[in-house]
Amino acid sequence: xxxxQKATRTLNxxxxxxxxxxxxxxxxxxxxxxxxxxxxxxxxVQIVKGHIVTGMRDNVVWGIYIANFIFFIGISYAGALISxxxxxxxxxxxxxxxxxxxxxxxxxxxxxxxxxxxCMGRLDRLHHLALYGRIQSPIIWDVLAISTxxxxxxxxxxxxxxxxxxxxxxxxxxxxxxxxxxxxxxVDFNDNTKQNRYLNRxxxxxxxxxxxxxxxxxxxxxxxFGMTLRPGWHSTIFAPYFVVAAVFSGTGxxxxxxWVFRRYYKLESYITKIxxxxxxxxxxxxxxxxxxxxxxxxxxxxxxxETWDMEVLYKLFDPEExxxxxxxxxxxxxxxxxxxxxxxxxxxxxxxxxxxxIAVLALWVKRYLIIIPTLETPLLPLQDLRPEYIHYxxxxxxWLLTFSGVALFCLIFFLFSKFIPIIPIIxxxxxxxxAQLRKTVMERIIKRKLKETKMKESQKIEHL
Amino acid sequence: xxxRKIKQSRRKFxxxxxxxxxxxxxxxxxxxxxCKSKSEEHEKVTLLSQDGKLVQVDKAAITPxxxxxxxxxxxxKHFVMVVDLSRCRNARKCIKACxxxxxxxxxxxxxxxxxxxxxxxxxxxxxxxxCFHCDNPPxxxxxxxxxxFKRTDGLVLIDNHRCIGCRFCMAACPYSARVFNWGxxxxxxxxxxxxxxxxxxxxxxxxxxxxxCPDMLRQNKVPHCISACPNGALYFGDQNSDSVTNGSExxxxxxxxxxxxxxxxxxxxGTQPNVYYLPPANRxxxxxxxPEGQSS
Numbered sequence: 001x002x003x004x005q006k007a008t009r010t011l012n013x014x015x016x017x018x019x020x021x022x023x024x025x026x027x028x029x030x031x032x033x034x035x036x037x038x039x040x041x042x043x044x045v046q047i048v049k050g051h052i053v054t055g056m057r058d059n060v061v062w063g064i065y066i067a068n069f070i071f072f073i074g075i076s077y078a079g080a081l082i083s084x085x086x087x088x089x090x091x092x093x094x095x096x097x098x099x100x101x102x103x104x105x106x107x108x109x110x111x112x113x114x115x116x117x118x119c120m121g122r123l124d125r126l127h128h129l130a131l132y133g134r135i136q137s138p139i140i141w142d143v144l145a146i147s148t149x150x151x152x153x154x155x156x157x158x159x160x161x162x163x164x165x166x167x168x169x170x171x172x173x174x175x176x177x178x179x180x181x182x183x184x185x186x187v188d189f190n191d192n193t194k195q196n197r198y199l200n201r202x203x204x205x206x207x208x209x210x211x212x213x214x215x216x217x218x219x220x221x222x223x224x225f226g227m228t229l230r231p232g233w234h235s236t237i238f239a240p241y242f243v244v245a246a247v248f249s250g251t252g253x254x255x256x257x258x259w260v261f262r263r264y265y266k267l268e269s270y271i272t273k274i275x276x277x278x279x280x281x282x283x284x285x286x287x288x289x290x291x292x293x294x295x296x297x298x299x300x301x302x303x304x305x306e307t308w309d310m311e312v313l314y315k316l317f318d319p320e321e322x323x324x325x326x327x328x329x330x331x332x333x334x335x336x337x338x339x340x341x342x343x344x345x346x347x348x349x350x351x352x353x354x355x356x357x358i359a360v361l362a363l364w365v366k367r368y369l370i371i372i373p374t375l376e377t378p379l380l381p382l383q384d385l386r387p388e389y390i391h392y393x394x395x396x397x398x399w400l401l402t403f404s405g406v407a408l409f410c411l412i413f414f415l416f417s418k419f420i421p422i423i424p425i426i427x428x429x430x431x432x433x434x435a436q437l438r439k440t441v442m443e444r445i446i447k448r449k450l451k452e453t454k455m456k457e458s459q460k461i462e463h464l
Numbered sequence: 465x466x467x468r469k470i471k472q473s474r475r476k477f478x479x480x481x482x483x484x485x486x487x488x489x490x491x492x493x494x495x496x497x498x499c500k501s502k503s504e505e506h507e508k509v510t511l512l513s514q515d516g517k518l519v520q521v522d523k524a525a526i527t528p529x530x531x532x533x534x535x536x537x538x539x540x541k542h543f544v545m546v547v548d549l550s551r552c553r554n555a556r557k558c559i560k561a562c563x564x565x566x567x568x569x570x571x572x573x574x575x576x577x578x579x580x581x582x583x584x585x586x587x588x589x590x591x592x593x594x595c596f597h598c599d600n601p602p603x604x605x606x607x608x609x610x611x612x613f614k615r616t617d618g619l620v621l622i623d624n625h626r627c628i629g630c631r632f633c634m635a636a637c638p639y640s641a642r643v644f645n646w647g648x649x650x651x652x653x654x655x656x657x658x659x660x661x662x663x664x665x666x667x668x669x670x671x672x673x674x675x676x677c678p679d680m681l682r683q684n685k686v687p688h689c690i691s692a693c694p695n696g697a698l699y700f701g702d703q704n705s706d707s708v709t710n711g712s713e714x715x716x717x718x719x720x721x722x723x724x725x726x727x728x729x730x731x732x733x734g735t736q737p738n739v740y741y742l743p744p745a746n747r748x749x750x751x752x753x754x755p756e757g758q759s760s
Contacts, residue, residue, distance in 0.1 A: 049647065050645070050646060050648060050668045050669055051629075051644075051647075051669065052646040052647030054646075056646070057644075057646065058572070058634070058640070058642075058643050058644055059640065061631040061635055061644065062635060116630075119630070120628055120630055120669075121627070121628070121629015121630070121631070121644065121645070121668070121669025121670060121671075122627065122628050122629040122667075122669040122670060125609075125626070125627075125628045125629075126628070128609045128611075128626060128628050129608060129609060129628070131609075132610050132611075132626060133608060133609065134607065134608060134609065134610050136605055136606075137605070137606050137607055137608040137609075137632070138606060138632075139606070139608035139630060139632055140608050143608075224632070227605075227606070227636075228602065228606070228635055228636045229602060229636070229638045229733050229735075230635070230638070375635065378638075378640045379638045379639065379730065380578060380593065380639055380640050381578055381580070382640075383576075383578055383579060386571075
């Protein structure tokens with residue numbers, strides 16, 4: 001593949017980074033590995049002793065595993081929606097950030113469902129889903145939606161990577177195995193016009209498919225809760241509420257990832273303040289939308305003041321129960337990002353990243369608050385003397401597995417960055433393509449117009 | 465007519481058990497029967513065979529319905545329970561009998577007796593609560609693998625060999641009727657292979673609940689909690705034959721519900737339970753709070 005000067009410079013910059021690892025890099029890797037191993041230990045304990053080692057009991061049947069599940073599927077929106085929409089809108093500044101976004105999607109869509117598996121009492125019967133699956137169950141919808149979404153996201157990322165894989169194939173690496181893998185993955189791409197045309201079209205189609213798919217995945221997830229007859233869950237706005245919360249957290253994680261790579265991979269010349277500003281403004285708008293949904297959800301249930309709804313609401317507003325968490329999740333986590341990004345003086349790369357961290361943490365707490373207080377408020381009075389049956393308290397095992405999930409996320413992300421440049425080397429020549437598309441469309445319209453006028457004329461003649 | 469129907473179903477049942485027994489003797493079911501004790505092996509019971517003859521079979525050979533058979537239900541029946549709240553004084557004998565029969569540990573009871581008070585002005589009362597075996601069961605709807613199912617005779621049962629332990633049914637059940645085996649269940653004594661009709665043996669990581677004792681129903685007997693209640697607060701019967709019994713008296717279901725203003729708990733949820741309650745009016749006992757330290 002022939003590269004222009006700029007692309008060659010980028011390629012050299014990234015290949016140098018891909019084959020080396022700094023001393024700090026090794027330490028970071030080791031720390032991540034320790035966390036992952038800690039999770040592995042917790043997993044073994046849980047498999048041997050059963051779910052008795054978790055804080056879940058008969059009333060609170062779902063705990064932070066499910067919160068993590070929603071959280072990870074939520075941040076997967078970074079790639080799907082953000083990069084999909086930016087692609088379709090042909091936004092010029094998207095190039096340096098879309099690959100990060102797409103990798104986030106895939107890694108989190110891999111880790112998220114793992115928490116569902118952790119939550120299952122009988123992991124050894126996973127195949128029952130295939131043997132006896134019932135389409136009536138929202139869990140099956142979830143399985144279908146997430147697997148489709150994962151495959152779609154992988155195809156999307158792969159297509160977006162083909163040009164770079166071809167460039168890497170032709171780069172003289174010291175280790176020949178790299179070239180072999182890249183040769184296999186680059187599927188003989190050599191940048192000719194026909195290939196480019198097909199590739200661009202495929203990317204357009206995939207980004208158009210991935211957007212409704214992503215919306216569907218989180219809607220189905222919300223319906224798992226919305227379909228039950230539980231106060232705090234049985235809500236009609238749950239699906240759009242979840243979708244908005246997911247894009248919000250996805251944008252937040254994207255900003256954090258951008259900051260991390262910019263700093264540790266020295267990408268200051270690629271990822272600039274403009275990217276942080278634009279994404280920050282997106283975060284602000286989504287935050288406002290999310291706040292609107294939150295307000296609407298709790299206002300209606302409070303004003304209606306049904307006994308069960310009120311019981312859950314009182315728990316959220318009770319300082320001895322969940323008030324401070326709720327305050328953080330619904331107010332601090334939204335208002336702070338909005339204020340910081342709204343005022344241009346506060347808008348710096350670091351401040352935008354800092355509020356993104358707060359927003360992402362708030363969103364995790366919000367997922368916790370969706371699940372736990374509702375399950376602690378069954379319709380029938382909870383008359384149990386065992387404290388662990390009344391109040392859910394995550395155990396060490398659950399925390400270990402949670403942190404190991406985050407560590408695994410970082411680890412896979414890190415491995416990805418060693419295999420593929422974290423920023424696309426070759427920009428798709430969509431400008432040219434787009435102009436051509438316009439031309440063909442215009443031609444078609446003119447042709448049709450001509451045909452219509454001809455028809456009309458012939459009809460007139462017949463009339464006469 | 466009704467009687468003949470029952471007889472037929474009993475005949476069918478016996479025929480099936482005998483087939484199962486033959487299978488066991490033939491060696492098909494050897495593993496399932498390997499745990500039975502020596503003394504019971506020679507104990508004979510007399511049964512009516514399909515062609516109307518009396519036959520003697522090993523007691524241990526009468527196996528409960530297989531998981532596939534247990535999904536069908538007893539033909540022509542629709543089981544209901546009626547709980548007369550005016551007769552309950554929290555004696556908790558039903559819980560004891562249930563725990564004993566299902567070999568449950570006290571940490572996961574199928575029955576709970578809840579202290580209820582409808583509003584501040586009315587007096588509190590005791591409400592025995594088990595699975596309502598709803599006709600529109602939210603738990604069955606959400607099960608991803610069909611491990612919990614609805615039968616033709618109204619029962620909602622669980623096949624703990626199929627359950628994957630996702631607990632969606634527990635989240636979906638508005639009545640908190642279900643319990644989960646969080647750890648390894650206490651070893652249970654049984655001579656029979658597992659059947660959803662007996663719920664024994666329990667399995668780690670699966671869901672359980674009140675099953676209306678279908679093994680008793682197959683023998684035309686009432687569930688254990690019904691016969692255990694010292695006050696006759698619990699009635700059980702068949703909606704199709706319109707009769708329910710509390711062990712000592714048998715009454716017409718429709719009359720009982722009409723005369724005593726029977727209702728179903730949380731009717732507005734649309735789950736259509738098969739457990740009716742009679743309001744706690746004209747009580748047999750004054751309300752007395754439970755002793756300290758007693759959990760429901």
